[in-house]
Amino acid sequence: MASSRPKPKPAHRELHSTMIASQLENEIVSGRLKAGSKLDEQSLTQRFGVSRTPIREALHVLVARSLAERVPYRGVLVVDITRDRIEQMFEAMGEIEALCGRFAAERMTIGERGELEELHRRMNTMAADGDSEAYEAANTEFHGRIFASTHNEDLIELANNLRLKLAPFRRSQLRQAERMARSSEEHEAIVSALLDRDPKRAEKALRRHLVSAAREVLARMP
Amino acid sequence: MASSRPKPKPAHRELHSTMIASQLENEIVSGRLKAGSKLDEQSLTQRFGVSRTPIREALHVLVARSLAERVPYRGVLVVDITRDRIEQMFEAMGEIEALCGRFAAERMTIGERGELEELHRRMNTMAADGDSEAYEAANTEFHGRIFASTHNEDLIELANNLRLKLAPFRRSQLRQAERMARSSEEHEAIVSALLDRDPKRAEKALRRHLVSAAREVLARMP
DNA sequence: GATGATTTGTACGTATGTATA
DNA sequence: ATATACATACGTACAAATCAT
Numbered sequence: 001m002a003s004s005r006p007k008p009k010p011a012h013r014e015l016h017s018t019m020i021a022s023q024l025e026n027e028i029v030s031g032r033l034k035a036g037s038k039l040d041e042q043s044l045t046q047r048f049g050v051s052r053t054p055i056r057e058a059l060h061v062l063v064a065r066s067l068a069e070r071v072p073y074r075g076v077l078v079v080d081i082t083r084d085r086i087e088q089m090f091e092a093m094g095e096i097e098a099l100c101g102r103f104a105a106e107r108m109t110i111g112e113r114g115e116l117e118e119l120h121r122r123m124n125t126m127a128a129d130g131d132s133e134a135y136e137a138a139n140t141e142f143h144g145r146i147f148a149s150t151h152n153e154d155l156i157e158l159a160n161n162l163r164l165k166l167a168p169f170r171r172s173q174l175r176q177a178e179r180m181a182r183s184s185e186e187h188e189a190i191v192s193a194l195l196d197r198d199p200k201r202a203e204k205a206l207r208r209h210l211v212s213a214a215r216e217v218l219a220r221m222p
Numbered sequence: 223m224a225s226s227r228p229k230p231k232p233a234h235r236e237l238h239s240t241m242i243a244s245q246l247e248n249e250i251v252s253g254r255l256k257a258g259s260k261l262d263e264q265s266l267t268q269r270f271g272v273s274r275t276p277i278r279e280a281l282h283v284l285v286a287r288s289l290a291e292r293v294p295y296r297g298v299l300v301v302d303i304t305r306d307r308i309e310q311m312f313e314a315m316g317e318i319e320a321l322c323g324r325f326a327a328e329r330m331t332i333g334e335r336g337e338l339e340e341l342h343r344r345m346n347t348m349a350a351d352g353d354s355e356a357y358e359a360a361n362t363e364f365h366g367r368i369f370a371s372t373h374n375e376d377l378i379e380l381a382n383n384l385r386l387k388l389a390p391f392r393r394s395q396l397r398q399a400e401r402m403a404r405s406s407e408e409h410e411a412i413v414s415a416l417l418d419r420d421p422k423r424a425e426k427a428l429r430r431h432l433v434s435a436a437r438e439v440l441a442r443m444p
Numbered sequence: 445g446a447t448g449a450t451t452t453g454t455a456c457g458t459a460t461g462t463a464t465a
Numbered sequence: 466a467t468a469t470a471c472a473t474a475c476g477t478a479c480a481a482a483t484c485a486t
Contacts, residue, residue, distance in 0.1 A: 003317075041451080051476045056284075056452095064286065066379070073451055073483050077477075085375065092376035099317055105419035146404070153307065154387075158380060165376075238454075262472080273455040278473095295472055297460045 016050050017057035023048075024058060028067050029168035032162060035080035039068060042048050057154055065165060079170045081169075087214065089166050095212035096141070096159050101202035104149035105194050113195055119145065120184075120191045127180040136182050142187065146193055146194070146206075178215055239274050239279035245270075246280060250289050250300050253388035257302035261290060287387060303391075306444055309436065313389050316432030318367070318381050323424035326371035327416050334371045335417055341367065342406075342413045349402040357402050364409065368416070368428075391439055401438055409436060 026035040039062070045057045059076045064069040070076045098167075119142055126135040140163075147159040188208040193201035249255040266277045276384040281298045284290040292298045319371075330338075341364055344388070348357040369381040416422035 043427070053475055053477095057474090060279075060282065075451070089376050092374055092380065095321055096380075099321065103317075152310045152314055154311050154319070154384065158314065158318075160382065162376065162380065194384045264471085275454055275456090279453090297472065 009221055011065070014021065016048070016179075017054040017061070019052060020048055020050070021058040021061040024062060025065070025067055025168060028062070028205045033078050035078055037078040038074075039078065052191070056198075069167075072174065076182055080204050083218065086169055086218065086221070087160075089169070090210055090214035090217070092111070093162050093166055096204040097206040097210055099145050100150050100155060100159055100207040101190065101194070102199040103155065103201040104146050104200040108149040108194060108197075109149050112145065116145050116149075117140070117195060121186055123169040124184055125186065127177070127184045130177045130180070132176075135183075139183065146190075149194075169210060182212065183209075238270070239276040239283070242270055242272070242276060244267070244278040247287070247289055247390060250284070251303075251349070252312040253320060254288050255300050256263065260296075261298040261300065273327045283404040289390075295386060299405040305440065308391055308443070309323055311384075312432055312436035312439070315388055316436075318370070318377075318420050318434055320425040322369050322377060322381055323412065323416070323428040324421040325377065326368050326418050327424040329373050330371040330419075331417060334367065338367055338371075339413055340366070341363055345409065346406050349399070349406045352399050352402070354398075354402060356409050357405075361405065364382065368412075371416075392435065404434065405431075439442040 024033065024039065034038075039059060041052050041055050041059070041082045044058075045052055048055070058069065058096060059070070063070055063076065066079065067079050068076050119138060123135060123142065143163065144160065147156045150156060186205065189205040190202060190209060193205050237442050241273060246255070246261065255261075261281060263274045263277045263281070266280075267274050270277070281290065281292075285292050285298065291301050340410050341360060345357060345360045345364065348360060365385065368381065369378045372378060406432040408427065412424060412431060
């Protein structure tokens with residue numbers, strides 16, 4: 001891309017730290033960086049060809065996202081993500097989603113309900129067409145909208161953060177038509193409960209939805 | 223302040239960034255730094271007599287804790303903490319504590335139950351003695367133990383984070399004997415439900431406890 | 445137990461993009 | 466519209482505390 005441009009000065013606004021953070025995140029989650037590996041600033045500066053400053057920021061992010069931990073005077077180490085840990089994450093996410101569903105059922109505006117229903121309909125089409133990429137993006141929006149409908153900033157933030165934390169493990173999970181169809185069915189129950197303003201049903205439907213997602217992810221694990 | 227230093231010996235291991243972060247946190251929460259104030263690195267370096275690096279780190283922390291927000295090319299601004307925002311925080315915390323209580327009631331080990339009961343008894347004494355400092359510390363431990371008894375790392379982390387986020391607003395709230403006594407009464411109901419392994423009662427008792435705490439904090443607000 | 449390597453926090457300079465006067 | 470101030474990200478250098486040999 002940027003090769004024969006007469007401007008040899010690379011735009012500094014490249015957010016190296018962010019890019020490095022997601023790069024490392026990928027490698028940790030994919031297993032290429034094994035648990036216990038030392039992420040020492042020195043090597044990383046050489047590997048990414050940048051100075052320590054952006055590396056430090058990236059490591060801060062990884063630690064904040066619990067993908068690495070800093071041991072005093074030992075360095076930053078890749079955390080050990082066991083099957084049990086993933087189960088716990090999904091369990092927590094299930095309860096948070098259920099909580100959000102309960103609140104949303106009571107507080108959604110008529111506009112929010114209409115928009116969610118429409119999004120759900122569009123997702124049905126995507127599932128039928130097998131457009132997994134669009135479905136994945138829409139799925140994130142679907143859950144985000146439910147969070148938003150709680151009208152509680154802290155719940156929204158908390159739910160989004162946890163979802164983000166889980167994202168790496170869920171990656172490409174919806175790539176299969178079969179899973180998309182099942183997801184869409186489960187969404188049907190969720191939407192139905194929300195439109196009916198039924199907190200209990202919404203809660204249960206979302207909890208089940210997450211159990212289902214967890215099963216899918218865990219099935220692909222060692 | 224830091225002007226005529228001939229050779230400002232940088233006393234290193236002092237964790238400047240952390241200290242600066244909590245100092246600023248105090249000022250934001252206490253209202254000495256008003257909403258919208260610009261936290262520009264330049265002025266802060268002079269005020270704290272350090273370079274921009276630790277200031278940067280401190281600002282990252284404040285932004286992460288939602289006490290400030292970074293507006294591109296505008297700087298870091300102190301967020302506006304309205305009464306409504308505090309209500310939302312307590313509402314969210316109430317649901318999270320209730321959730322933890324429900325899980326804990328089912329999963330607490332017999333050892334954990336015994337220790338919680340003992341802590342509760344010690345807290346009764348502290349309340350009777352009016353030892354508010356000890357009570358405050360013990361109270362944090364009390365709730366932390368309930369979180370821990372969920373045996374779900376993510377719930378524990380999430381609950382502790384939210385509690386930390388609320389801490390500034392709750393500060394010194396238990397300083398009054400009256401509030402301590404009421405707190406202890408409410409803890410009684412919580413402990414009772416947990417010892418009986420009654421998830422529903424634990425859930426409700428914790429939710430009520432938070433409503434009570436919120437009322438106390440909000441009563442002192444403009 | 446002294447020495448050197450490592451980790452970590454900090455100081456300061458610089459380049460570049462954005463906003464504002 | 467141009468110039469100036471400013472916010473931001475990165476680079477480099479150093480000091481100090483700890484760990485390992």
